[in-house]
Amino acid sequence: MSKSDPINLAVVVPFFNEGPGAAAFLDRLRDALAVVERSGAVAPGWRVICVNDGSGDDTLAVLLQARRLEPRIAVIDLSRNFGKEYALTAGLDHADADAVVVMDGDGQHPPEMMGAMIAAWQEGNDVVYMVREARDVRGLHRLLRHLFYRLFSLASRTKLPAEAGDFRLMDRHVIAAIRQLPERTRFLKGIYSWVGFRQTGLVYREDARMRGQSHWRLSRLIGFAMDAFTAFSTLPLRIWSWIGAAVAGLSLLYGAWRVVRAIFWGIDVPGFETIVVSITFLGGMQLLSLGVLGSYIGRIFEEVKARPLYIVRRCYGLSEDLPQAANE
Ligand code: UDP
Ligand code: MG
Secondary structure (H helix, E strand, C coil): CCCCCCCCCEEEEEEEHHHHHHHHHHHHHHHHHHHHHHHEEEEECCCEEEEECCCCCHHHHHHHHHHHHHHEEEEEEECCCCCCCHHHHHHHEEEEEEHHHHHHCCCCCCCCHHHHHHHHHHHCCEEEEEEECCCCCCCCHHHHHHHHHHHHHHCCCCCCCEEEEEEEEHHHHHHHHHCCCCCCCCCCHHHHHCCCCCEEEEECCCCCCCCCCCCCCHHHHHHHHHHHHHHHHHHHHHHHHHHHHHHHHHHHHHHHHHHHHHHHCCCCCCHHHHHHHHHHHHHHHHHHHHHHHHHHHHEEEEHHHCCCEEEEEEEECCCCCCCCCCCC
16 A cells, blocks of 8 residues: 555544543544545544543543544543553554554644644654644743753653654554553653654644643652653663762772871871761762662562553443453
């Protein structure tokens, strides 16, 4: 099949407590799909895979109602809230198409960009990631985000395109590669980049949320950033050898200086501050490095338990013989 034929497209959308906006979003998405279908870019058999990530409101009912009106909308209902990365993983696992578009269900990612994304794919790119034009976020958020990207690029060989998120189009081969990464602590942004392939970026303007508010509080973002960091870098583990060597070297020098001093100027007993300072400083460093070890061991523990990434309660409109859990 040549890349200019109409493609089989699947769109994966996670929903968590998006009841008030989901119907309007799906209408908009369907309109956008009708446009690309009419232009001949997308075959009529497209799929929208909605993942209900354990919403506590009427999101599932809204999704099922949309499915009643448009059978090409399928729904995966997860057994509880697993988090966006896992909801997306569930959707990607169930997507069987030439290309898959991933976007948020809150209306912040304009589905009207799909035509341009498919065009970029037809030009031979395997991944078309969408770069946010401008973000109206508060100062602290921006500062921390900047810091995170700087540290991440220093500490990890995986390169993250800044301002690129989950909104993207991926080729079938890329999805297959992502499925081979079984890690439990999922940082999809890193995974997307790690798998490689020919990637290109398109700029889009992020809309305001249609309804409701963001699920990411600062504390959750910080936790996410720490997970991302430890998932793609071992620098926090390795750096302690260098710090340890530096401290040991310095204390040797200091010891030598004390000896020389004692020989030429005699011994003076007070030296109380040096002892206290070095004990507390070294103690602090040891605790810190233990904490770093602990966080990696915690990660190993999470991975060896080898739990599934998500549990599906029920699928609507997807072939039922598909695996119910991620790692079957
Ligand atoms: N989401 C999800 N599970 C969660 C949190 C969020 O599936 O635990 C979905 C949410 O419904 C939305 C998308 O992920 O479609 C992005 O969430 P949100 O708008 O809260 O994040 P932001 O746009 O602020 O990054
Ligand atoms: Mg959002």
